[in-house]
Structure formats: C-alpha cells, structure tokens
Amino acid sequence: xxxxxxxxxxxxxxxxxxxxxxxxxxxxxxxxxxxxxxxxxxxxxxxxxxxxxxxxxxxxxxxxxxxxxxxxxxxxxxxxxxxxxxxxxxxxxxxxxxxxxxxxxxxxxxxxxxxxxxxxxxxxxxxxxxxxxxxxxxxxxxxxxxxxxxxxxxxxxxxxxxxxxxxxxxxxxxxxxxxxxxxxxxxxxxxxxxxxxxxxxxxxxxxxxxxxxxxxxxxxxxxxxxxxxxxxxxxxxxxxxxxxxxxxxxxxxxxxxxxxxxxxxxxxxxxxxxxxxxxxxxxxxxxxxxxxxxxxxxxxxxxxxxxxxxxxxxxxxxxxxxxxxxxxxxxxxxxxxxxxxxxxxxxxxxxxxxxxxxxxxxxxxxxxxxxxxxxxxxxxxxxxxxxxxxxxxxxxxxxxxxxxxxxxxxxxxxxxxxxxxxxxxxxxxxxxxxxxxxxxxxxxxxxxxxxxxxxxxxxxxxxxxxxxxxxxxxxxxxxxxxxxxxxxxxxxxxxxxxxxxxxxxxxxx
Amino acid sequence: xxxxxxxxxxxxxxxxxxxxxxxxxxxxxxxxxxxxxxxxxxxxxxxxxxxxxxxxxxxxxxxxxxxxxxxxxxxxxxxxxxxxxxxxxxxxxxxxxxxxxxxxxxxxxxxxxxxxxxxxxxxxxxxxxxxxxxxxxxxxxxxxxxxxxxxxxxxxxxxxxxxxxxxxxxxxxxxxxxxxxx
Numbered sequence: 001x002x003x004x005x006x007x008x009x010x011x012x013x014x015x016x017x018x019x020x021x022x023x024x025x026x027x028x029x030x031x032x033x034x035x036x037x038x039x040x041x042x043x044x045x046x047x048x049x050x051x052x053x054x055x056x057x058x059x060x061x062x063x064x065x066x067x068x069x070x071x072x073x074x075x076x077x078x079x080x081x082x083x084x085x086x087x088x089x090x091x092x093x094x095x096x097x098x099x100x101x102x103x104x105x106x107x108x109x110x111x112x113x114x115x116x117x118x119x120x121x122x123x124x125x126x127x128x129x130x131x132x133x134x135x136x137x138x139x140x141x142x143x144x145x146x147x148x149x150x151x152x153x154x155x156x157x158x159x160x161x162x163x164x165x166x167x168x169x170x171x172x173x174x175x176x177x178x179x180x181x182x183x184x185x186x187x188x189x190x191x192x193x194x195x196x197x198x199x200x201x202x203x204x205x206x207x208x209x210x211x212x213x214x215x216x217x218x219x220x221x222x223x224x225x226x227x228x229x230x231x232x233x234x235x236x237x238x239x240x241x242x243x244x245x246x247x248x249x250x251x252x253x254x255x256x257x258x259x260x261x262x263x264x265x266x267x268x269x270x271x272x273x274x275x276x277x278x279x280x281x282x283x284x285x286x287x288x289x290x291x292x293x294x295x296x297x298x299x300x301x302x303x304x305x306x307x308x309x310x311x312x313x314x315x316x317x318x319x320x321x322x323x324x325x326x327x328x329x330x331x332x333x334x335x336x337x338x339x340x341x342x343x344x345x346x347x348x349x350x351x352x353x354x355x356x357x358x359x360x361x362x363x364x365x366x367x368x369x370x371x372x373x374x375x376x377x378x379x380x381x382x383x384x385x386x387x388x389x390x391x392x393x394x395x396x397x398x399x400x401x402x403x404x405x406x407x408x409x410x411x412x413x414x415x416x417x418x419x420x421x422x423x424x425x426x427x428x429x430x431x432x433x434x435x436x437x438x439x440x441x442x443x444x445x446x447x448x449x450x451x452x453x454x455x456x457x458x459x460x461x462x463x464x465x466x467x468x469x470x471x472x473x474x475x476x477x478x479x480x481x482x483x484x485x486x487x488x489x490x491x492x493x494x495x496x497x498x499x500x501x502x503x504x505x506x507x508x509x
Numbered sequence: 510x511x512x513x514x515x516x517x518x519x520x521x522x523x524x525x526x527x528x529x530x531x532x533x534x535x536x537x538x539x540x541x542x543x544x545x546x547x548x549x550x551x552x553x554x555x556x557x558x559x560x561x562x563x564x565x566x567x568x569x570x571x572x573x574x575x576x577x578x579x580x581x582x583x584x585x586x587x588x589x590x591x592x593x594x595x596x597x598x599x600x601x602x603x604x605x606x607x608x609x610x611x612x613x614x615x616x617x618x619x620x621x622x623x624x625x626x627x628x629x630x631x632x633x634x635x636x637x638x639x640x641x642x643x644x645x646x647x648x649x650x651x652x653x654x655x656x657x658x659x660x661x662x663x664x665x666x667x668x669x670x671x672x673x674x675x676x677x678x679x680x681x682x683x684x685x686x687x688x689x690x691x
Contacts, residue, residue, distance in 0.1 A: 109550075110557040177688045180562060184569030188550055189543075196620045198546035198570050200539045202577055204616040211627065435556040 038129050038255040038400055039375045040337040042328075043122075043392075045094065045259070046317070047087065047138050047266040048356055050346030051080065052364040053311055058474070061279050063314040066322035067341070073377045074339075075415050079386045079470070080370035081448060082345045085430045086356050090344030090389065091141040091261065095121050095148065097393030097408030100429050101502035104436040105144075109187050111179050112147040114436065120407045123151035125397050126257050133248065135160065136261035137232045137241070139167060139186060141344065145259075146178040153256075154248075161244035162234035163217060186233075223273065227309065230270040232263040238272065238320040246324050249333065257396075261344070264317040267355055271312035275319070278312050285349070286475055292462050293359040293444070294352030307349035335376045338399055342392065343368035359430060361444040361455050363476055366428040372416065374399070385420035386448050387413055388427070425449045425494060439503040447495040454481075454491040465492060521590040523601035528586060530664040531605040533671040535581045536574075538613050540674040543574040568684040575678025581609060603650045603660050611642035 051057045056068055057078055083093040088110045089100035096117055100106045103113040103120075113120075121144075123132040134145040135156035142158040149155055157170050167186055168174070174181035189198040190206045197203020217235045218228060229235050245260050252258075271278075285307060290297055298306075328334045345356055348365040356365050370387065372395075394404030395413045404412065412418030426448045434440040446455040451471040457464055467481035467488045481488050522528075547570050554563050585605035589598040597604050615635050650657045 105557070107553065107556045109553050111562060173689060176691065177565075177685075180565045180569065180688065183554070183558065183562075184566045184573075188546060188566065189570055189573050196546060196549075196617070198543045198550075199573060199577055200542040200613055201581060201616055202573075204619055207620075207623070208632075215626075433556075437556075437559075 040249075040252060040255055040333065041126070041130065041257040041340070041396055041400065042249065042337050043094075043257070043259045043340045043342075043396075044321075045091070045141075045261040046341070046343050047141075047261065047263050048345060048347045049265055049314075049343035049368060050348075050364045051078075051367045051369045052346065053307075053314060054369060056369070060283055061281075061311050063279075063311045064318035065315075066318045066325070067371070070322075070325050070341075070373070071371055072380045073334075074371040074373045075381045075383060075413070077370035077372075077383045077385075077387050077413065079384055079448075080342070080368055080389070081386065081426050081428050082343065082366050082368045082389045083428055085345050085358070085361060085365045085428065085444075086432065087138055087140045087344050088143075089429070089431075091136075091138075091144055093389045094342070094344060094392055095123075095144050095259070097122070097390050097405070097410045099390060099409050099427060099502075100431065101440060102409060106429070106431040106434050106436065106440070108140075108432050109183065110143070110436065111183055112143050117407075118147060120405065121148045121151065122259070122393050122396060123148050123257065125393060125405050126400065126402060127151055129400055129402060130255045130257040131252075133256055133258040135245070135248070135259065137161070137236070137263040138261055138266070139170075139182065139233050141261045142170075143179060143182060146182075156244075156248065158232070159234050161241045162232065162236040163229075163240070164213060164234040167233050225270050226273050226276050228268055228270045230264060231268060232266070236263070238264065238317060242320050242324050246327050249324075249328070250331075265310060265313045265347070267306075267310075267347075269306070269309040269313040271309065271316040272319075275312045275316040278315055279308055286477070288350040288475070288477065290352035291360045291362075293457060293459070295358070296354065297352045298354050303349050303352075303354055306354045310347060310349065334373070337373075337375060338396070339371075339373040340392070340396070341369060341371040342389070344389075359444050359457070359459070361428060361430055361446050361457075363453065363470070363474070366446070372413070381415055383414050383420070385414045385422070386424065386426045391418070422450050425498075427498065437506075439506040440499075441503075443499075445495065445499065447491055447498070449491065450487075452480075452487060452491060454488060454495060456492070456495055467491070518590060521594070521598065523586060523589045523598050523605075527602040527605075528582065530602045530661075530668065531585055531609070532578065532582045533668040534606045534664060535585075535609055536578045536674045536678075537667050537670045538609060539578045539581065540571065540574045540670070540678070542613070542617075543570050546570070565684070565688060568681040568688075571674075571678050571681035572685045575675065575682055578675075578678070585609065600647075600651065602664055603657065604647055606660075606664055607643050607646045607650070610646075611639045614642055615639040 053059050053063055055062045056071055056076065082090045083099050084090040088105050088108065092103045092105040092113050093100060096103050096113055098117060098120065103117050105113050131153040132151055133154040134152045136142040136145055137158055139158050145152065145155060159167060159170055168190065169178060169181035169185045190203050191197045214231065214235055221229050230238060241262060249258065285304065287300055328337065346365045346368050347356055348358060348360065348362060351360055351362060353360050358365065388410060390408065390410035391413050394408045394410045395416050397404050398412055398417045414420040427445065429443055429445045431440045431443040433442050442459050444457050446453055451469060453468045453470050455466040465481050466479050467484065468476045469480060547567055551563065554566065585608060589601050615638060619635060650660050
C-alpha cells in the first residue's frame with residue numbers, strides 16, 4: 001500500500017489538512033448547538049463538608065435549614081462516601097470518576113492526576129454537549145483545573161472572589177507552567193502557613209505582610225465576622241463569594257457544566273455575627289475515645305468548641321448560599337439545570353482529632369452530603385444505598401444523554417439510572433505518605449457494604465482493623481471486629497484482595 | 510542637577526570589591542537556605558513528581574534565590590547611600606554582611622516560632638534582637654584588628670560559593686523563562 005502512495009497523493013492529502021483542522025471546532029460547535037436545549041449542570045463542592053453535621057442526616061442541630069428546604073426537590077443520598085479524606089484525592093475522584101489508587105493524586109502536595117488520566121475528566125466527558133466553567137477557591141483543587149484547562153471554556157482564578165490575591169503562581173505570567181509554579185511557590189518558596197519558606201527573606205516579609213493585611217481586614221470586618229474573617233489562600237467574604245458565583249452563572253449563554261469548588265465550611269470556621277452565638281444549647285456530642293493514630297490528641301473541650309464553631313459556620317454559609325439558590329429559582333434557571341451539592345471530604349470532631357489532617361478514617365471525615373436536583377424536580381427522593389464520589393461523573397454523563405465513559409470506576413447512582421446494590425463495595429482511602437509511582441504500602445482504607453464498614457490501618461507504628469454496623473451503630477462506637485468474625489473476615493478478604501489488585505502493577509518483579 | 514545626582518551616587522556608593530564580598534555572602538546565605546528547603550521537601554516531592562518536574566521546581570527556587578540575592582545586596586547598597594557614611598558605607602563589607610547575617614538569623618527564628626497572630630511587642634523584641642546581633646559584631650570588628658582581618662578573610666573565601674551559586678541561578682532563570690514561554 002505504501003508503494004502506491006505517491007508524492008502527489010501526499011501533497012493532495014496535505015491540502016486537506018487545513019480543512020480538517022478547521023472542521024474540528026466546527027464539529028464541536030455543531031454538537032453544542034444540537035444540545036442547545038440541554039440543561040446546565042451546576043456542581044457545587046463545599047470543602048470539608050461532612051454529612052454528620054446535617055439534620056438532614058440525623059444531626060440534632062439544625063445547621064442548614066435552607067439546604068433542607070432545597071432538599072425537598074432533590075435526590076438525597078444518605079450514605080455517600082468520598083474516596084479520600086482530604087482535598088487532593090477527593091477532588092481528583094470527583095473530577096475523574098476514578099479511585100485514588102488509579103488517578104494517583106494521593107499526597108498532600110500532589111501535582112495532579114497521573115499523565116495517563118489527563119484526558120479522563122468530567123469536562124472532557126461532556127465536551128461535545130456543554131461549555132465548561134471551572135472555579136476552585138482551594139489551590140489544591142485548582143491544580144486539577146489547570147491540568148484539565150484545555151477542556152475549560154472559562155477558567156476563574158482561585159483568588160477571583162477573594163479580597164486579596166496572594167498566590168504568586170496564579171499570576172498570568174505563570175499560566176503556561178501553573179502546576180510547577182504552584183509547587184515551587186506555594187509549597188516551597190513562600191509558604192504562608194506553617195513551616196519554613198525556601199525564600200530566606202521574602203518568605204518572612206510576605207508572611208508578615210499577609211498577617212498585617214489580615215489583621216487590618218479582620219479589624220474592618222469585626223462587626224460582621226466577630227470570630228475572624230474567612231480565609232482560603234486569601235481573605236474573602238461569604239457575600240462576595242456567592243455574588244461572584246451568581247454573576248458567573250448569569251453569564252451562561254449555552255448549556256454549561258460549571259464546577260464551583262468553594263472553601264466554606266473549611267477551617268478557619270468564621271461564622272457571621274448573626275450565627276456566632278447559635279447552638280449554645282448545652283447539647284454535648286457523644287465523647288469518643290482518642291484514636292491510637294491521633295497525632296494532635298486535642299482535649300475534649302477543644303473538640304466540642306471547634307464543632308460548635310463549625311456548626312455556626314455551616315449555618316452562616318447555608319444562609320448565604322440560599323441567596324444563590326433563590327436566584328436560580330426566581331430566574332427560572334432551576335427548571336433548566338441539574339444542581340449538584342457535595343463535598344470533596346468531610347470533617348472530624350472526635351477521637352482526639354479536629355479537621356481532616358489526620359490518618360483516622362472515621363465516617364465523618366469521608367461521609368459527605370450529596371444532593372442532586374433535576375430540572376423542574378418538585379419531589380424529594382431519599383436514597384440510602386452506599387454510594388461513592390466516583391459515581392458522580394458517570395451519572396452526570398448519563399443524565400445529559402452521553403455514554404458513561406469506559407474509564408470511570410463509578411456506577412450510575414441509584415435513582416438516576418442505577419440500581420441499589422447491597423453487595424456493592426464502596427472504598428475510601430488515605431494514603432498521603434504513599435508514592436504516586438509505586439505500590440501503596442502505608443494507608444488507612446475502608447470498605448463499606450451490606451450496612452457494615454471495615455477500616456484497615458496499615459502503618460509501621462500502628463496497624464489493625466475496625467468493623468462497624470453502620471445501621472445499628474452509625475457513630476462507630478462498638479468495634480465488632482473481634483465479635484463478628486465471619487462477616488468481618490469476608491469483607492477483610494475482599495479489601496485485601498482489592499489492595500493486592502491495585503498494587504499489582506507496581507509490585508517489583 | 511542631572512549631573513549632580515549621578516555624582517552623588519558615585520561618591521556615596523561603596524567600593525566595588527566590598528560590594529562583591531557582600532553579594533557573595535548574600536548568595537551564600539540565600540542559596541544555601543533555598544537548597545536546604547528544597548532537600549527538605551524532596552522526600553515529599555518524589556512521591557508525586559518525576560525527576561524533570563523536581564528539577565524544574567529546583568530551577569524556580571534557584572532563580573528566585575538569584576533575584577533575592579540581587580535585591581538583598583541592592584538593599585544594603587541603598588542603605589550605604591542614604592545613611593551617614595560612618596554608619597554603613599565605611600567598612601561596608603563587614604557592616605553589610607553582619608546586617609544580612611542578623612536579618613537571616615531573625616528571619617529563620619521567626620519562621621520557626623512565629624504564630625499566626627504575633628503581638629507587636631514580640632515583633633519589636635525581634636527587631637531589637639536583630640539590631641543587637643548586628644551592632645555587637647560590628648563594634649568588635651571595628652575595634653579589634655585581628656577580628657576584622659578574620660572576618661574579611663572569611664568573606665573573601667565565601668566568594669567561592671558565588672562562583673557556583675550565581676551561574677546556577679542564571680541557568681535556572683533561563684530554564685524558568687523557557688518554561689514560561691513554551
């Protein structure tokens with residue numbers, strides 16, 4: 001065949017090249033035009049939002065009444081688990097539909113998903129039918145938006161709605177090299193949080209300037225935020241954040257998939273004045289023993305105090321976010337939008353731990369809310385089956401008529417094309433000390449199925465199993481591992497097999 | 510006036526060989542600290558970045574260190590220009606060097622101990638410590654002859670590091686520019 005292909009044929013073929021190049025965006029535009037009546041897809045990810053502190057899921061405090069109102073027109077998933085216990089793996093799974101051991105973004109300083117998965121993301125999956133908008137207020141989630149930027153029609157910088165923009169790596173000059181610039185500046189040269197900066201002088205000057213600026217902003221907003229102003233990579237106000245997102249949504253002129261990853265209710269918990277004295281009701285949460293893996297070992301009083309602040313912050317954020325939902329409703333956008341509310345991971349106020357920077361994999365740090373409202377939906381549907389954050393991507397694709405991508409490890413969510421399957425195993429993993437390039441040997445991992453949850457800790461200084469009946473004991477107080485050997489062994493075998501399976505490609509021959 | 514301003518600077522600028530000694534010390538301090546931080550972070554980086562990416566991060570750090578070195582030296586030169594000569598320009602090599610050393614010591618100390626809400630008294634105390642850290646060795650060097658000789662000899666020998674660090678910084682800066690353009 002090659003011998004018949006002459007120089008003249010080659011030149012003719014080359015003449016077609018410009019037409020072929022021009023056709024690609026044309027085909028894409030035609031596809032989008034064809035899908036012009038497709039609904040918008042609005043994904044709102046609230047960072048560090050645990051399902052455990054919502055009355056919707058049985059919490060005694062009514063932390064988010066407006067959300068409850070919105071839930072009356074949603075599919076409410078009561079047993080939804082994030083794949084990871086902190087932003088990097090949790091967000092990567094939301095965006096790729098892959099488990100952390102597959103996308104490999106498992107470390108605190110991960111530079112993104114493995115190169116082989118760079119085209120495996122929600123924006124790529126819907127590129128034919130929807131324009132894409134990406135915004136993350138959390139720089140560690142923003143990394144993935146940089147990585148998937150070629151699929152984004154609109155990218156909003158992480159400091160877009162902040163009062164100050166302090167991250168050097170988000171400057172336009174670093175646009176072509178954002179991931180490495182982020183790793184260099186934010187994780188190394190100028191660290192504004194804990195730890196030493198790589199820059200001997202500028203690191204300290206920047207930190208002092210940041211603190212002085214924060215103090216000034218805090219002072220000027222003291223009446224509004226008596227316990228401190230919300231801060232992500234820079235200081236922001238809840239009102240500005242909601243207004244910014246609302247304005248961005250108003251500008252949609254074609255079916256759009258919008259991913260908004262916002263910082264609240266991530267710490268520091270900063271409720272507005274009206275909410276800063278809520279829930280001082282004398283209610284005391286169930287005290288749980290300090291976990292052997294707890295590094296912080298916070299005193300119980302401190303844990304209770306932080307939980308209270310978190311609940312107040314939830315209430316403040318709920319009131320603010322309700323403005324956006326109201327705007328969607330009054331403008332009629334809700335009738336033409338799929339609205340999804342979820343989180344990248346939860347938050348822990350127990351067993352000696354506060355927050356999510358922990359190896360402890362108790363349910364509150366991975367069980368997150370998931371609410372999905374379909375266009376024009378007016379009834380609430382409660383789903384109690386165990387579901388995973390990897391399920392979101394195939395479900396979204398399916399809802400807009402696109403085939404669920406072959407590469408996703410998720411399933412269609414029950415009620416939205418999928419069936420509840422009690423035998424389905426849902427996994428969560430924390431492997432922040434593992435390498436992206438080799439077998440994962442140190443981890444906290446859990447498998448959840450048949451109303452039971454088995455947690456396996458594997459570290460040089462601590463290892464073991466915990467086993468809970470989530471229906472009878474949702475607070476995970478009664479470890480059944482010693483007393484129910486049959487079911488525990490069955491789930492343990494399945495979990496160990498899964499670990500062996502995902503580590504197999506990395507085992508040394 | 511246009512003639513007098515350059516003349517003013519020419520008269521006030523410290524001697525070139527002394528400025529080079531200060532530049533060398535600045536490079537030694539800033540690049541060494543930068544490399545120390547990089548090596549401290551490498552165990553975390555190898556978990557999620559490949560070799561080329563880690564080298565790129567190193568390039569960013571060293572390019573930034575080069576700019577910081579130049580700025581720190583420029584800052585001492587400006588001090589020499591604007592302060593009375595007896596305070597800073599006379600004996601510029603050791604006075605500016607001790608200023609950089611004191612600032613580095615305070616910066617490192619603050620990085621380890623500073624909380625997110627430092628009190629103004631705490632910062633003033635640090636400033637006082639920094640001034641003392643500068644003043645005492647400057648007075649000793651000024652009035653103890655053999656000490657001055659030792660200090661200047663050490664500064665002279667530190668020059669060797671700048672032969673390594675400064676070209677490394679320039680190469681790194683070029684690498685960063687190339688990465689940003691392509």
